[in-house]
Amino acid sequence: MAALKAPVIMVHGAFCGGWAFDQFRAPFEAAGHRVIAPDLPGHAAHEKGRGVAGLSMTDYVRPIVALIQEQKQPPILIGHSLGGLVAQMAAARAPITGLILLAPSAPWGVALSSPEEALSAFSLYALGPFWSLAVDPDRAAARLYLLNRLPQQALRETYARLVPESGRALFETLNWWFDPFATTLVSAARVRAPVLGVAGESDVIHPPATVRATTERLGGQVVVAPGASHWLPAEPGWEATAQLCLDWIKGMALEAAA
Numbered sequence: 441m442a443a444l445k446a447p448v449i450m451v452h453g454a455f456c457g458g459w460a461f462d463q464f465r466a467p468f469e470a471a472g473h474r475v476i477a478p479d480l481p482g483h484a485a486h487e488k489g490r491g492v493a494g495l496s497m498t499d500y501v502r503p504i505v506a507l508i509q510e511q512k513q514p515p516i517l518i519g520h521s522l523g524g525l526v527a528q529m530a531a532a533r534a535p536i537t538g539l540i541l542l543a544p545s546a547p548w549g550v551a552l553s554s555p556e557e558a559l560s561a562f563s564l565y566a567l568g569p570f571w572s573l574a575v576d577p578d579r580a581a582a583r584l585y586l587l588n589r590l591p592q593q594a595l596r597e598t599y600a601r602l603v604p605e606s607g608r609a610l611f612e613t614l615n616w617w618f619d620p621f622a623t624t625l626v627s628a629a630r631v632r633a634p635v636l637g638v639a640g641e642s643d644v645i646h647p648p649a650t651v652r653a654t655t656e657r658l659g660g661q662v663v664v665a666p667g668a669s670h671w672l673p674a675e676p677g678w679e680a681t682a683q684l685c686l687d688w689i690k691g692m693a694l695e696a697a698a
Contacts, residue, residue, distance in 0.1 A: 453521030489604030553649035574604035635660025640668035
């Protein structure tokens with residue numbers, strides 16, 4: 441039953457911080473897991489995104505790998521959105537017990553599956569040389585696609601906490617076909633742990649088809665959360681998503697003990 445009590449590292453997505461898991465972590469802690477939800481470089485509240493310009497996805501992966509290696513036993517890694525891609529890259533570099541991907545960004549080589557994904561990828565070019573910049577969150581996009589299921593007051597409060605994101609990291613993630621270094625390439629053979637992908641049924645940022653392609657290339661299983669959108673760790677219904685993850689962890693532990 442070691443996997444049941446394995447530490448859990450939660451990796452947040454673009455434009456936010458470890459605070460995105462403030463609610464989501466509670467059921468895992470209640471189940472006996474020690475939960476760590478770090479801020480990726482430049483994303484802490486006091487930094488206000490000032491340090492993200494020029495940071496690569498590899499700069500985000502490096503501290504997560506170090507955190508994995510600091511644990512006394514291989515942790516369970518949970519990543520949301522861009523943090524799901526960070527988690528995949530880290531899982532190929534350090535031993536983990538399990539990998540849970542919540543609406544993950546796709547790695548190098550996985551094609552986009554919706555017009556909205558393509559639009560988000562190419563709309564960045566309107567900013568000019570965005571890959572060298574810190575990109576501010578887009579209020580309209582957040583309301584329509586990211587925080588669209590939140591009540592108005594929660595939406596305003598959450599948006600106020602968003603911070604700028606590294607244009608370079610966004611380029612490497614959303615425009616991987618232009619990246620000659622294949623920065624976000626993830627070798628499936630190097631991810632030696634069970635994988636669960638969770639897709640929001642109505643998510644247009646990373647729709648179920650993309651989550652399925654991302655997860656299945658790692659040999660994982662996919663669950664589609666009915667009615668859910670992209671903000672899986674904190675939108676209405678997050679409790680069911682957390683329970684789904686905990687049930688999967690429990691099943692993984694039972695299989696290991698059998």
